[in-house]
Amino acid sequence: MREEVVLITGANGEIGHGLIRYLAEKNSSIVAIDVNPLDKSLRSEVSSWIVGDILDQILLGRLVVEHQIRVIYHLASILSTKAEYNPETAHRINVEGTLNLLRLAVEQSNWQGNSVKFIYPSSIAAYGLASLDEKKQAGKVKETQFTYPTTMYGCNKLYCENLGRYYGRYYRQLAADSSTNPSVDFRCVRFPGLISAETIPTGGTSDYGPEMLHAAAKGLPYQCFVRPDTRLPFMVMPDAIKALITLQEADKERLTQDVYNVTSFNPDAEELAEITQAAFQGAQIEFEPDLRRQKIVDTWPEDVDDSAARQDWDWKPDYDQAHAFRDYLIPAIRNRYAPSHE
Numbered sequence: 001m002r003e004e005v006v007l008i009t010g011a012n013g014e015i016g017h018g019l020i021r022y023l024a025e026k027n028s029s030i031v032a033i034d035v036n037p038l039d040k041s042l043r044s045e046v047s048s049w050i051v052g053d054i055l056d057q058i059l060l061g062r063l064v065v066e067h068q069i070r071v072i073y074h075l076a077s078i079l080s081t082k083a084e085y086n087p088e089t090a091h092r093i094n095v096e097g098t099l100n101l102l103r104l105a106v107e108q109s110n111w112q113g114n115s116v117k118f119i120y121p122s123s124i125a126a127y128g129l130a131s132l133d134e135k136k137q138a139g140k141v142k143e144t145q146f147t148y149p150t151t152m153y154g155c156n157k158l159y160c161e162n163l164g165r166y167y168g169r170y171y172r173q174l175a176a177d178s179s180t181n182p183s184v185d186f187r188c189v190r191f192p193g194l195i196s197a198e199t200i201p202t203g204g205t206s207d208y209g210p211e212m213l214h215a216a217a218k219g220l221p222y223q224c225f226v227r228p229d230t231r232l233p234f235m236v237m238p239d240a241i242k243a244l245i246t247l248q249e250a251d252k253e254r255l256t257q258d259v260y261n262v263t264s265f266n267p268d269a270e271e272l273a274e275i276t277q278a279a280f281q282g283a284q285i286e287f288e289p290d291l292r293r294q295k296i297v298d299t300w301p302e303d304v305d306d307s308a309a310r311q312d313w314d315w316k317p318d319y320d321q322a323h324a325f326r327d328y329l330i331p332a333i334r335n336r337y338a339p340s341h342e
């Protein structure tokens with residue numbers, strides 16, 4: 001008998017860290033894949049970890065031989081800023097990588113006679129508002145509004161949302177046995193910017209939030225790359241993990257959409273700086289906007305409408321802004337950089 005497992009791609013990333021710890025505590029058997037060796041602190045939490053590329057079809061084929069995969073959390077991707085330095089490579093990893101995983105999920109579903117759950121984190125980068133005026137007027141945007149991304153990463157995320165919908169509902173729709181073969185159970189959350197106390201993101205454009213806090217805790221000056229009035233929706237990592245798990249566990253019958261917005265709070269960058277400076281006395285934060293990265297953030301909405309998630313799977317973040325900073329981010333980040341931890 002092959003072991004029943006949860007597969008996590010991009011396991012070394014920010015979401016991977018939180019998700020592995022959560023699932024390990026629930027005694028799930030986890031197979032983790034990443035292009036780099038799994039973080040030492042996570043190794044004891046997983047059944048096995050593999051250094052490899054999601055573009056490597058032989059590696060993915062081997063996984064199927066060795067494991068019965070019930071749930072896939074496909075986290076691997078190249079984020080928005082990094083993707084702009086090599087858009088074609090980003091496309092290969094973000095889109096072809098997702099296609100490989102979806103194909104693997106179909107194959108597994110057919111073998112098992114049961115739909116494999118495919119949990120996919122999309123992003124506010126899937127939106128593209130045309131101007132700052134439009135951004136201000138749009139308010140809370142729904143999943144179907146303003147989906148005209150301006151970054152390769154955003155285009156990739158939006159397209160993969162659609163690929164997931166296709167694999168979940170229409171894959172090989174002309175085949176004779178198409179109605180009897182189980183399809184993939186594709187479920188997607190569109191995340192806002194994420195802030196974790198444990199890890200610092202790399203290569204994103206919403207990174208100014210977490211970077212500012214971590215720099216202040218380390219006693220380092222920080223040059224914020226967006227204007228003080230820049231407003232985006234954010235969420236803390238425990239709520240991001242909660243969203244993925246709650247959607248994964250949701251009753252399929254209640255799901256009316258394949259893609260759901262989730263969010264928590266939406267400060268502007270000046271507010272983030274004020275909170276950071278109040279928590280870390282003497283923190284040096286200057287605003288030195290990078291006009292090109294600013295232009296990307298200006299196309300992302302100030303807020304998103306997550307009422308469908310609230311309605312369909314009882315989504316509700318545990319942390320509002322005050323609670324997130326006071327009870328999670330500030331104490332945990334302070335503790336992370338305390339001298340006794342060095």
Ligand code: AKB
Binds near residue numbers: 192203204207
């Ligand atoms: C990025 O900035 O690229 C990500 C995202 C908003 O998905 N953090």
